Amino acid sequence: MAGFTVAKELRGRGFAGAVTIIDPAGVPYDRPPLSKDYLLGTRDQAGIQLAAGDWFKDQDITIITGTAVALEPDVGTVVLEDGREITGDRVVLATGGTARRLPIPGGDLESVLELRTREDADRLRAMLKPGARLAIIGAGLIGAEVASSALPFGADVVLIDPQDPPLIPAVGHELANRLHAMHPERGVDVVTGAPVAITADDGGTHHIEMVSGETIAADAVLVGIGIIPETRLAESAGLETDNGTIVDESQRTAHPKVYAVGDSSRIRRADGTLLRRAEHWEHAMNTGATAAAALLGQELPRHGASWFWSDRHGVHVEGVGSMAGEGTVIVREKDGEPSVVFRLDPEGFLAGAAAVDGGFAVRAARRIIDRRIPVDPAQLADPMVDLRKLAR
Ligand SMILES: Cc1cc2nc3c(=O)[nH]c(=O)nc-3n(C[C@H](O)[C@H](O)[C@H](O)COP(=O)(O)OP(=O)(O)OC[C@H]3O[C@@H](n4cnc5c(N)ncnc54)[C@H](O)[C@@H]3O)c2cc1C
Structure with missing residues (x-):
């Protein structure tokens, strides 16, 4: 790109x-x-x-x-x-x-998959069959997306991560919790813990040994750890x-x-x-x-606060600025669930925001961050307040 x-x-x-x-x-x-x-x-x-x-x-x-x-x-x-x-x-x-490889015995096995290239995606798709067991190590952005994409193939997915929930630095605690909870709701088996070794037997089954002593068997293993x-x-x-x-x-x-x-x-x-x-x-x-x-010696373009998106289980996630760091977290709820999360820096200015199905909110937040527009925390939290108005 x-x-x-x-x-x-x-x-x-x-x-x-x-x-x-x-x-x-x-x-x-x-x-x-x-x-x-x-x-x-x-x-x-x-x-x-x-x-x-x-x-x-x-x-x-x-x-x-x-x-x-x-x-x-x-x-x-x-x-x-x-x-x-x-x-x-x-x-x-x-x-x-x-792709970062897992620094554990078996982490460098040729059969342990990663996802960076088209060929990696083709190889992974070929493994996704009804009843096939896919273990994904790393429940960050890519691991979570693959877990979601694997379900329509009828694969049994187990998602392994030492953090519960993962992604707090990207989307804040509240949204990270909501997003992680979607996995078991949609039929993904979530395991919290660290793998310590991977072996593959002659039949092609992989065995992931966890620090807890538990062993997880899988037909395919994908590592998505950055x-x-x-x-x-x-x-x-x-x-x-x-x-x-x-x-x-x-x-x-x-x-x-x-x-x-x-x-x-x-x-x-x-x-x-x-x-x-x-x-x-x-x-x-x-x-x-x-x-x-x-x-070309031309004037440099100006870019706003950094932005990313991710899609999983039918929802669209976006984040802007930085949710990691000191300050105050403000949560805007919809239907009793966190839908937009904001971080104000210690001076009270908006430094980051993340949302589930809230593209407009994130766009408005980006404008507020870029222009350092002062905001009232109570208004950020109030779902009745149109964020686009606060961004004007
Ligand atoms: C599966 C997946 C899903 C993603 N989803 C999202 C998303 O939803 N939202 C989002 O914001 N970002 C997402 N990303 C991240 C985004 O794709 C990357 O940030 C972006 O591709 C980075 O672009 P790049 O050009 O810097 O690097 P790359 O896209 O990695 O391209 C680098 C290219 O350089 C080539 N190269 C490397 N070394 C050499 C060499 N020595 N000689 C010649 N060529 C070389 C590589 O083969 C590669 O083609 C995703 C990434 C992946 C892998």
Whole structure:
């Protein structure tokens, strides 16, 4: 998403020079559907491409199917696995991340699944059959989405996480509880605890040994415990990395020819503050747009507070800003359940919000955060108060 956005924005902003995208998958595709409609089979390969093949031709953007293994920043040369060398006046690293493996015996078994690529989704879907038992380790965003998507296949799903509920930093305690409670209500078997080892027997059944001594048997095991930013190219170029390739607010690394965007990048502000690395779709798009503007010496676009969404069990979750940190939490209820949760920072300004089926509320909250509009906690909590009015 981030690399594609750089290319698209460069053309949109009038750049007429050569643009080359290098990726082992060739034409770039969107990842969020991999745990949602692509996994369900309601969207196909063509449906998840970020643009059709013709679009790249029309835009005169070259796609090279391959993996870069080294970067020589002074000359702008990228060396590919097959020995090819591509040289550019500028190089943008948009390498995303790789799935974190479980650091336990058996965590590195080839048969233990992850979900980052289309091939991963195809492999997972092939396992989803009526009565097949799928164990998902990690009940964060992706684990929960897969649990939900696996149910229509008739699979028996067991969802394992040491936290109960998970996702508090993303959506706050109240919504995290509500969302986690949906799993057993929909027929997912939820296990709270830490796995300590995984083995696979000759029949292909996996056995997950838990710290409690319990063993969980499954036909397939998926691990969804986050990603590790892919920074090897940056490292090969001697660039600074710290859980991401370090860039300034224009997405430029310390080397004037090299930029980094998306999940693999981490911003250090001009005042030296190192921001948390974001791993969301919109952030990938925003950082791609910023890099394109910076590459062309144009004014940098302004982006609002960070935003993400997730879909599970028929509900749509959105979050904006940060729900983690000090301050006051305010809950807005609907039908006796928390529907929007807000965090006010210690100074009383809105710092984060999350909602279930509350896109309007989150959009309004984003405006309130971005403009530092003072808000009355009682009004935030009152479901009769239209948040859009508070955002004006
Ligand atoms: C299953 C799934 C569901 C998701 N759902 C949501 C969601 O609902 N909402 C949301 O906000 N976000 C979601 N995300 C996160 C979102 O997709 C990512 O934040 C976004 O894809 C990041 O874009 P990126 O371009 O930085 O990295 P990526 O999309 O990871 O792309 C990086 C690309 O770089 C390539 N690459 C890596 N190393 C090299 C190399 N050495 N040479 C050449 N190419 C290389 C990789 O093959 C990959 O194609 C989801 C992610 C996944 C995996």
